[in-house]
Amino acid sequence: DAGVIQSPRHEVTEMGQEVTLRCKPISGHDYLFWYRQTMMRGLELLIYFNNNVPIDDSGMPEDRFSAKMPNASFSTLKIQPSEPRDSAVYFCASSTNSGGPYYEQYFGPGTRLTVT
């Protein structure tokens, strides 16, 4: 089975530009998570969806960030306008209810974003 797929793998953009990151979760998984990882702050949850509905977006740093999940197999994280402090690795992860209180998450390869 294919794992979580993310694109692009690397993105370099200039400050002020719009950036769109994409994610395809594992087929059949009903939870999708967006994380950001930096040396200073570690791995932070930005937002997560259940059955395509945003459940918790309290980790989204500011209004410049937005996320959508139009269907079960696709999600986007958009930053507009981008700033140098947004430079980080952005991970998408997915999980499903395996029948108990167990929600093991599986991560995609990440998108390394550099904003100059």
Add this chain to the structure above:
Amino acid sequence: QKEVEQNSGPLSVPEGAIASLNCTYSDRGSQSFFWYRQYSGKSPELIMSIYSNGDKEDGRFTAQLNKASQYVSLLIRDSQPSDSATYLCAFDTGRRALTFGSGTRLQVQP
């Protein structure tokens, strides 16, 4: 107070030794605990999950959970240089999202 505490390391052990990684957490409502391994430049990879007090073994890995003391640990037996990575502990408080520690960097010396 941080929700998850991990020693950042590096923890250096010789090849063949037992590596012991520890994690403490502050939320007594936590139900599910996970250990992820992350190689440099790669994504976190789930290696162990544990939900009940006690030990859970999987190959060379043993996860230990003590909810009363609010700690979870990971033992790696017969450590190999390929085990050199950052190990992240994480827990789920029931809201389906994980809170991660900052990770412990493990170095296994050949």
